[in-house]
Amino acid sequence: MPTRTHGRRNVPNWLDFVIIGGKAVFIWGFALTLLPVLIWFERKGSAFIQDRAGPNRAAILGIRLAGFIHNIADVVKLLMKEMMIPPHVNRAYFMIAPVLGFTFILSAFAVIPWADTLRVAGRDITMQVADLNAGILFILAITSLNVYGIVLAGWSSNNKFALMGGLRSTAQMISYEIPLGLALVGIFMVYGSAQLNEIVRGQGELLFGFLPKWGLFVQPLGAILFIVAAFAETNRNPFDLPEGESEIVAGYHVEYSGMRFALFYMGEYVAIVLSSAMITTLFFGGWQVPYFPTERIVATADTWLKVMLSVGGVGALAFAALMLFWAKRMKDGGGFGDLRDKEGIILGVAHIAIGGAMLFFLWKTLSMGPMPEWGARTVAAVAQITSFALKTIFWCWVFIWVRWSLPRFRYDQLMRLGWKKMIPLSFVNIFLTGLVILWMGR
Amino acid sequence: MIGLHQYLYLSAILFFIGAFGVLFRRNLLVILMSIELMLNAVNLSFIAFSRYGTGTMDGHVAAFFVMALAAAEAGIGLAILVMLFRNRTTVQADDLTLMRD
Amino acid sequence: MHAVLFYILATLAVVGGLLMVSLKNPLSGAFALILSLCSLAALFAMLHAEFLFILQILVYAGAIMVLIIFTIMLLNLKKEELQEAPVGWIRLLLTATLCAVGAFGAIQVFGDVVPANVEMTTDFGNIESVGRVMLSDFVYPFEVISLILLVAVVGVVLLAKRII
Numbered sequence: 001m002p003t004r005t006h007g008r009r010n011v012p013n014w015l016d017f018v019i020i021g022g023k024a025v026f027i028w029g030f031a032l033t034l035l036p037v038l039i040w041f042e043r044k045g046s047a048f049i050q051d052r053a054g055p056n057r058a059a060i061l062g063i064r065l066a067g068f069i070h071n072i073a074d075v076v077k078l079l080m081k082e083m084m085i086p087p088h089v090n091r092a093y094f095m096i097a098p099v100l101g102f103t104f105i106l107s108a109f110a111v112i113p114w115a116d117t118l119r120v121a122g123r124d125i126t127m128q129v130a131d132l133n134a135g136i137l138f139i140l141a142i143t144s145l146n147v148y149g150i151v152l153a154g155w156s157s158n159n160k161f162a163l164m165g166g167l168r169s170t171a172q173m174i175s176y177e178i179p180l181g182l183a184l185v186g187i188f189m190v191y192g193s194a195q196l197n198e199i200v201r202g203q204g205e206l207l208f209g210f211l212p213k214w215g216l217f218v219q220p221l222g223a224i225l226f227i228v229a230a231f232a233e234t235n236r237n238p239f240d241l242p243e244g245e246s247e248i249v250a251g252y253h254v255e256y257s258g259m260r261f262a263l264f265y266m267g268e269y270v271a272i273v274l275s276s277a278m279i280t281t282l283f284f285g286g287w288q289v290p291y292f293p294t295e296r297i298v299a300t301a302d303t304w305l306k307v308m309l310s311v312g313g314v315g316a317l318a319f320a321a322l323m324l325f326w327a328k329r330m331k332d333g334g335g336f337g338d339l340r341d342k343e344g345i346i347l348g349v350a351h352i353a354i355g356g357a358m359l360f361f362l363w364k365t366l367s368m369g370p371m372p373e374w375g376a377r378t379v380a381a382v383a384q385i386t387s388f389a390l391k392t393i394f395w396c397w398v399f400i401w402v403r404w405s406l407p408r409f410r411y412d413q414l415m416r417l418g419w420k421k422m423i424p425l426s427f428v429n430i431f432l433t434g435l436v437i438l439w440m441g442r
Numbered sequence: 443m444i445g446l447h448q449y450l451y452l453s454a455i456l457f458f459i460g461a462f463g464v465l466f467r468r469n470l471l472v473i474l475m476s477i478e479l480m481l482n483a484v485n486l487s488f489i490a491f492s493r494y495g496t497g498t499m500d501g502h503v504a505a506f507f508v509m510a511l512a513a514a515e516a517g518i519g520l521a522i523l524v525m526l527f528r529n530r531t532t533v534q535a536d537d538l539t540l541m542r543d
Numbered sequence: 544m545h546a547v548l549f550y551i552l553a554t555l556a557v558v559g560g561l562l563m564v565s566l567k568n569p570l571s572g573a574f575a576l577i578l579s580l581c582s583l584a585a586l587f588a589m590l591h592a593e594f595l596f597i598l599q600i601l602v603y604a605g606a607i608m609v610l611i612i613f614t615i616m617l618l619n620l621k622k623e624e625l626q627e628a629p630v631g632w633i634r635l636l637l638t639a640t641l642c643a644v645g646a647f648g649a650i651q652v653f654g655d656v657v658p659a660n661v662e663m664t665t666d667f668g669n670i671e672s673v674g675r676v677m678l679s680d681f682v683y684p685f686e687v688i689s690l691i692l693l694v695a696v697v698g699v700v701l702l703a704k705r706i707i
Contacts, residue, residue: 134670137597144605148577151609155570155616167616174609194670444549447650449590452553454646456560456579461642463564466635468627471569471615475576478607479560482583485599493590497661499676502595502668506677509602510688514695516607520614521702527618528705534627 023129027109030389031273036071038269038396043067045397046404065343075262083258086157093156098256098263101149105270108142111135112277113197115287115384116294120374127287127381128197135196136188139278140181143233147173149267150235154252166252168411169235175418176232176239182426183225186433187282190218200286204293212290215283221429223283225422230275232418234268237403241411276395277388284391287384294380301376302365304383309362316355323348449490456483470526470533474519481512549589555582567627570615573608580604592668 044067047054055067085094115127132138147170154166188194191202199215207213216223232239253264280286289297297304327344371379409417456479463476485505492501527533559579563572584599666672677685 132597133593133668134597137594137601137670141597141600141605144601144609147605147609151612151616163616167613170609170613174606444546448549448553449586450650451647452556452586454642454650455557456583458639458642458646459557459560459564462635462638465638467564469569471611471618472564472572475563475569475572475611478603478611479563479576479579482580482603485595486583486586489587489590489592489595493592493667494661497667499668499673500680502592502673503677503681505592505595506598506673507681507684507688509598510692513602513607514692516610517695517699518702520610521699524614524617525702533618533620536627 019125020129023127024110027112027114027129028106030114031106031109031270034273034393034396035266035269036068037393038272038400039071039074040068041397042400042403043070045400049401049404078259078262081258083260086255088158089255090156090158093152094255095260097149097152097156098260098267099149100152101146102263102267102270104142104145104149105267105274108139108274109277111138111196112274112281113200113287114388115381116201117197118377118381120377126197131195131197134194136184136194136199136282139274140177140184143173143177143180146233146271149264150252153256153264157252157255159255162252162254165254168241169252172239172241172411172414172418173233173235175415176229176422179225179418179422179426180229180233182423182430183219183222183229184282185426185430186219186222187215189430189433189437190215196281196286200281200288203285204288206291212285212288214285219283219429219433221425221432223279225426225429226283227279229422230279231399231402232414234271234275234399236268236272236399238406238409239414240403241408241414272396272399273392276392276399279395280388280391284395285387286391287388289383289387292383294384297380297383298376301371301379305365305371305379306362308379308383309358309365313355313358313362316351316358320348320351320355323351446490446494449494450487453483453487453490456480456486468535470523470535473535474516474523477519478512478516481508484508545589549586552582552585552589555579556586569620570612573612573615577604577608580608590668591663594668594670594673 044054055070085091110129111132113126113128113131118125118127128135130138150166150173151170154162154164154169157163157166187199191199193199193202203212203214205213207217211217231237253261256264323344325344327342327348330344460476460478460480460483463479464473467473467476485508488501488505488508490501492499495501523533526538530537532538556579559575559577559582562575563579566572566575580599580603584596584604587599588596
C-alpha cells in the first residue's frame, strides 16, 4: 500500500535546491561514468564471446589497462574529427537532432531511485531526483520523446538510406512503446502504485516465505515482455536493423561525423544504462538487498560495516596479489622494455594501499562503540547503492551479451512480433494478473 | 500574483491563435495543427478551473477525455488528408472546389 | 518566482502558437507546436496537475505530433506547393479586436464567480485521485471513449489502405 501521507505541500528553500542539485549530479555522474565502462565491456566482452583478443593497443607510455585506454583514444578521435555538415542537409534540424537524442534520455534518470529514503538531521531525503507520483509514466513519456532525435536526423540528412533508417527506427520505437506500457500495468496492479520508490519498497517483502517479492517472480510474463520491449526501444540488437552497419549503411546517423556522431553513440549507451536501471528497478528489486529490508540493515549496521570493510579489504589485497603475480610473470618472460612491465606493480601497490586502508578502518571499528543513527542509515544507503549498481551493471552486460549472440530481426518480422505477438501477450498478462489478484483476495 | 485570470487569458489567447490558424491558413496540415492548439487551450482552462475553482478532479478528468478525443480526431483527420492527397495531390483547401458551383 | 516561471512558459506557449500559424513550412510549424505543447505541459505541472503533465507529453508531444510529423514527411511537399494567398491585414486586425473584447469580457464576467484559493494537499492531481473520480463519476464516458478509440483505430486503418 502506498505510504504517502496526505498533508500540506511545503514551500522549498535553498537547501532543498542544493540537495536536488546534488542528487542530479550523482545520478548523472553514475550514468556518464558507466559509459566508458560499457564501451569497454562492449569491445572486450564481444572479443571474449567471439574468441579473440579485443583491443589492446592503445597505450599511455606503455600502460594498456586491458583496453581501457581505448576510450580515451576514442574521445580524442571524435573530438578531433571534422564535424562536417554536408551541403544538402537542412542545417537547423541537422544540428539539433543529436542534442535532442542525448538530452531527453539523460533527463529520464530523474525518477530512478537508487536507495531508500535517508532520514538525516530531521529531513527525509528521497534518493531520487524527482519523486513524481506517476514516475513510471515519466519514463514512458521520455521514451516517446526520444523518437524526435531519430526522425529529425533521418529527415534532415536528405539521404535515402538515412530517411529509411530513421523512419524504420521511429516506427519500431513507437510500435514497441505499447507492449512496454502494457507490461507495466501488471506491475501497477501488483504493487498498487506508479511511484518507483513505492514499487521498489514493495519488492522487499517475501513471497511464499523464501523468495523475495521481486517483479520477476510476481510477473514473469510481464518481465519478459518489458525486457524485449526495452531492447527494441533502445534500437539494440536483435532489433537494430535501422542502424545496422551491414544492412543500411548505419541508417539515420550516416551523415554525421565527429562530436555529433559521438552524441548519438553516447545517447545509445545512456539508453542502455537507463533501460538496465528500469529493468532492475521494476523487476529485480531495485536498490533492495535481497532478504535484508532497510530496517534490518539499520539494526545490524555494525555487522554490515565490518563485513563490507573486510570483504573490500580482502578483495583488494587478492587483486593486488594477482597483479603482482602477473608482473612477476611478465618480468620472467623477458619484459617489453617500456612502462608495461611496471603496470602490474603499480596496480598491485595501489590495491595494497586500498586494501590496507580498509583493513585499518576495520580494526578501528572493532574498538569503537555503537554506531550513531545517521551512521547506520548511511551504511544502509551505501549497501543499497551497491546493490543497485551491481544489478544495473549486470543488466548492461546482458544487453551487450545479447547483441553479440543473436542475429538481427528483419523489419517485417520485427513489426509482426511487436504488433501480433507481444500486444496480445501483454493483454493476456494483464488478464492473468487480475485473476490471480482476485483469487488471492488482495 | 498568478491567479485564475492569468491562466484564463492565456487560454483565450491560445484558443484564438488556433482559431486564426483554422480560418486564415489554407494548408490542411496547418489547419489540423491549429485544431490541436485549440483543444490544448481548452485543456489548460479546465485544469486551471480545477485548481482555482473547485478542488475536485473533474477538470482533470475532462482534460483527459479531451486528450483522448484529440488523439482519435487527429488520427482520422490525417487519414482523410492522406487519402485526399492520393486522389488530388494537393493539401491546399483552396483547391478542393468540387462541390462549389 | 512563481510569476516569473508562469510568464516565461506563457510566452513560450504563445510564441510557439504564433510561429505555428505563420510559418509556411508545416514541418517547422509542427516543431513550433511541440514547443508550445511542452510549455503547456510545464504549466499543467505548475497547476499541480502531475498526472496530466505526464499525459500531455506522452500523448500530445509524444504520439499525436509524431503522427503529424510522419504525415508531413510522407507527403513531402515541395516549396512551390506550399504557397498560399496572403491574408488581408484589415480582416485580421478586425477579428483580433473583436475576439479580444469578447474574450476579456467573458473572463471578467465568469471568472469572478469562482471561490478563491483551494487547499493543495499532496494528493491533488494524483494518478489515484484522477482515477478514483474517473472510474466512479465518469465511468460511462470512460467506456464510451474506449469505444471511440476503437472506432478511430479501425477507421484509420481502413481509410489509409490503398486497396480495400
